[in-house]
Amino acid sequence: MAQFAALHGINKRTLHYYDDIGLFFPAYKTANGYRYYAQRQDLEFEYIMMLKDLGLSNQEIIDYRSHPDPDEFNGLFTRNLDDIDARIRSLQRMRTVLQTLQQRLAVCRRLTHTELQVVTLPETRIVRIPLNVDQSDVNLIYETARARWSREQLQMGIGTYIGAQRIRNGEHGHYDGIYSPAVDEAEGEHLPAGDYLQILHRGNWDTLPDCYTRILEYCTQHRLRLTGCAYELGLNEFALRTADDYVTRIRIRVEQR
Incomplete structure (x- = not known):
């Protein structure tokens, strides 16, 4: 018995117990x-262990x-394979x-320090x-996301998005919706590949208006036009x-003007 127990990586008492209850x-x-x-x-014995592993x-x-x-x-195999x-x-x-x-x-x-630059990005997918x-x-942002998204999707982060016109109007504290990078490539909608103005900023939320001011100044200096929405995410x-x-x-x- 000791040899059999050692071969299968179990305790001898386990074999005694299985014998007592009529399992093996x-x-x-x-x-x-x-x-x-x-x-x-x-x-x-290994088949029995497999069935136990299956629950x-x-x-x-x-x-x-x-x-x-x-x-x-x-049928048991089919259910457990699923x-x-x-x-x-x-x-x-x-x-x-x-x-x-x-990442x-x-x-x-x-x-x-705060970084502001144009980056070329591939197509990505988001849910929003x-x-x-x-x-x-x-609280409203979190409750809305929790009601619609899976736990893994929530763990990808909850960001906000705001239309370019709002930014130009100085309404960058008011959002058009929430989004998250899609955890599953088959879900959500795509963000097109292309040139994106990206800012990485360290600081609390009260300092975010400065970021949008810098974005507008950069676009003026480099003759760029904002299109679509700005996607804001805590990293x-x-x-x-x-x-x-x-x-x-x-x-x-x-885009270039």
């Missing part, structure tokens, strides 16, 4: 109580083994979230919700020491 018996027992397992039982209880496995049925076994596929998709989405947060932290670590809000409506909400460490990224598409 030794090939034979001696008169003085020693348990012996045959080589042919190795695979049988079946000991009693469910005992009941099935008492009345084995190929169709029922196949569950496994769902778990894989969930883990892939979580991986996307973690990689995205890592944002890397940007925040290297940022020593039209919502008439201002900077102070934090390090999950790793803040103080409000002054907050890093905001604003991106808006630009």
Whole structure:
């Protein structure tokens, strides 16, 4: 028994317990109580462990083994394959979230001062919700996002967007909606590839109006026209020491006049 337990990475007491409840018996027992397992039982035991890993209880496995049925076994596999596929998709989405947060932290670590530049970006995908809000409506923003998006999508961050005309009118504290980078490439809508004016700013929300002032000044100096919406997103909400460490990224598409 000790050899069998070691081979399968379990405790001898576990084998005693499985024998006592009728889940897995030794090939034979001696008169003085020693348990012996045959080589042919190795695979049988691994199948039992597989069923336990799939979430079946000991009693469910005992009941099935008492009345084995190929169709029922196949149905069990089908149901659990569906569950496994769902778990894989969930883990892939979580991986996307973690990689995205890592990339944002890397940007925040290297940022020593506000950066403003034109960057050429590939097509990306976002999910967004039209919502008439201002900077102070934090609870409404979160409640709206939570009602519509998955947990992984929320973890990608909740940003805001504002139309170019509002920026030109000086209404940059009032937003047209909320958005988040899509955690799943099959979801949401695309933001076109092209040239975007990007500002990376470290400071609390009260300093954001200065960012939009700089954006307008830059466009005037370089003869650029703002198009579409500005997409505003906090990059390090999950790793803040103080409000002054907050890093905001604003991106808006630009064209030459």
